[in-house]
Amino acid sequence: MTDFLNDLNSIIWSNPLVYLCLGVGVYFSIRSRFLQIRHVPEMIRVMRHGESSPDGVSSFQALMISLAGRVGTGNIAGVATAIAFGGPGALFWMWAMAFLGASTSFVECTLGQIYKTRDPLTNEYRGGPAYYFSKALAHTKAAPFFKVYGLVFAAVTVLACGLLLPSVQSNSMAIAMSQAWGIADWAVAVGVVIVLAFVIIGGVKRIATFATIVVPFMAVLYILFALVVVFTNASQIPDVLRLIFASAFGIDSVFGSVVGAAVMWGVKRGIYSNEAGQGTGPHAAAAAEVSHPAKQGFVQAFAVYVDTLFVCSATGFLIISTGAYRVFEGESADGAVIAEGGLLPGGTDVGPTFVQIGFDSMWSGAGSTFVAVSLAFFCLTTIIAYYYMAETNLRFLMGKASTIYIGPLRSTLGANLTMLLQALILVSVAIGCVSTASEAWTLGDIGVGLMAWLNIIGILILQQPAFKALRDYEKQKKEGKDPIFDPVALGIVGATFWESYGRADDTREAATLAK
Numbered sequence: 001m002t003d004f005l006n007d008l009n010s011i012i013w014s015n016p017l018v019y020l021c022l023g024v025g026v027y028f029s030i031r032s033r034f035l036q037i038r039h040v041p042e043m044i045r046v047m048r049h050g051e052s053s054p055d056g057v058s059s060f061q062a063l064m065i066s067l068a069g070r071v072g073t074g075n076i077a078g079v080a081t082a083i084a085f086g087g088p089g090a091l092f093w094m095w096a097m098a099f100l101g102a103s104t105s106f107v108e109c110t111l112g113q114i115y116k117t118r119d120p121l122t123n124e125y126r127g128g129p130a131y132y133f134s135k136a137l138a139h140t141k142a143a144p145f146f147k148v149y150g151l152v153f154a155a156v157t158v159l160a161c162g163l164l165l166p167s168v169q170s171n172s173m174a175i176a177m178s179q180a181w182g183i184a185d186w187a188v189a190v191g192v193v194i195v196l197a198f199v200i201i202g203g204v205k206r207i208a209t210f211a212t213i214v215v216p217f218m219a220v221l222y223i224l225f226a227l228v229v230v231f232t233n234a235s236q237i238p239d240v241l242r243l244i245f246a247s248a249f250g251i252d253s254v255f256g257s258v259v260g261a262a263v264m265w266g267v268k269r270g271i272y273s274n275e276a277g278q279g280t281g282p283h284a285a286a287a288a289e290v291s292h293p294a295k296q297g298f299v300q301a302f303a304v305y306v307d308t309l310f311v312c313s314a315t316g317f318l319i320i321s322t323g324a325y326r327v328f329e330g331e332s333a334d335g336a337v338i339a340e341g342g343l344l345p346g347g348t349d350v351g352p353t354f355v356q357i358g359f360d361s362m363w364s365g366a367g368s369t370f371v372a373v374s375l376a377f378f379c380l381t382t383i384i385a386y387y388y389m390a391e392t393n394l395r396f397l398m399g400k401a402s403t404i405y406i407g408p409l410r411s412t413l414g415a416n417l418t419m420l421l422q423a424l425i426l427v428s429v430a431i432g433c434v435s436t437a438s439e440a441w442t443l444g445d446i447g448v449g450l451m452a453w454l455n456i457i458g459i460l461i462l463q464q465p466a467f468k469a470l471r472d473y474e475k476q477k478k479e480g481k482d483p484i485f486d487p488v489a490l491g492i493v494g495a496t497f498w499e500s501y502g503r504a505d506d507t508r509e510a511a512t513l514a515k
Helices: 002-012 015-031 040-049 059-070 077-086 089-114 129-135 143-164 166-181 185-200 203-232 234-248 253-274 281-286 293-322 352-360 366-403 413-434 437-462 464-478 496-514
Strands: 326-328 337-340
Touching: 002 437, 015 089, 015 253, 015 437, 040 059, 040 293, 059 203, 059 281, 059 293, 077 089, 077 253, 077 293, 077 326, 077 352, 089 129, 089 234, 089 253, 089 281, 089 293, 089 437, 089 464, 129 143, 129 281, 129 366, 129 437, 143 166, 143 366, 143 413, 143 437, 166 185, 166 352, 166 366, 166 413, 166 437, 185 366, 185 413, 203 234, 203 293, 203 352, 203 366, 234 253, 234 293, 253 293, 253 337, 253 437, 281 293, 281 366, 293 352, 293 464, 352 366, 366 413, 437 464
Parallel strands: none
Antiparallel strands: 326 337
16 A cells, blocks of 8 residues: 555656646746736735625635645645755745745635635635636536536545645654654644644634634744744855755756756645645635635735745755755665765654754754644644635535435534544544654645646636736726726626625615615
């Protein structure tokens, strides 16, 4: 089974997917006239001024749900893995993926807002790739194909976010806590399952509240502490930058043999970390209460920057500047060591331990504890976000059948399957704690890769409404308006939520005028 999963992973994460991710990022950047540069001020403004409602969360809360999914073990263990198997140059390609991926994230998250709907059980906003795949071309002859395409994506997402991806997060938590405090894996599993059960059973509002409190605090704290270590080694910064760029392009002869691996691991871990193009961001984006879909597209594009340019960069600079890295040949820890920083003891496992040893170089003992605590919060929020995405796609798969009452307790089919999903994700977390890192990451990469293939191909086909929304938003802003979305006026078909949303606004306005 292990060999089969490794072979499957190598097929999914072959060069075509890497080139597709980079190429789509370049194309969307050009078509949007590099919105990731032009609209940074607007990204920040929209994030600060968003509003919530009984049915939707604020733009900031949606950003926090999204960052909860993005900021996790990929920002710590993932960066260490990328450097170990791709050299320091992998960090450059993570930056490149973030810059280009911001435009990809805008497209997919704007589509998520355009084609969102209401949950028949909770009345909360739901959306994501499965929704826009099934709704965007529902009026065309291609409707049956894209309906099936949406169902396939939804099923893959339930599998990935409900079973494959959570184990990676819990595995890194268990490794970090064992390194810091010697806690047994099974004890970590019990503690995490108890905390997660409390949060995820509370629904999207509790998830948003939890993420809004935890994510900003831990992300800022982690970046600050990492920067303290980096600037303590300030004399190393020029050498660190030289090493990153030389390794990325094979200028340094030592890393000439891993240039291809640097691109592969930089893109792979970049997507794993910031999730641009993977199709996870649109789920959080759709939950937001905004007057125009492009607003949440901007916010989610900014989330890519926060994740990679801030958090991942802090980790990468920490590892390289302290010498807490080791680079292996053949993209495997079993390969020959071709370079190392000199700080790691022999036999150190690839993963969060690199970062813990880097912190320990300044705060002996305390560094391991800080990373373990950081990972605990990052990974918990990421698993919670995974659950939200899995639940959203489960709702899509069930459709109106979710409201059917079954069983002796007369509970709905949706409620029963939701409880089953909650149990599945808790089991996945427990298994991840006691699995090896290699097994956990292989399963996680398979989940990310499958979602990325389906989503990127899909948004290439369905991109037009997102760019119509962008142009409309820019036009209304130039006219001095707070943009309001009208899909009918833009010729966008299938945005049924926004059509009814507009009518509801007109009704309220007419009633007000009548009074």
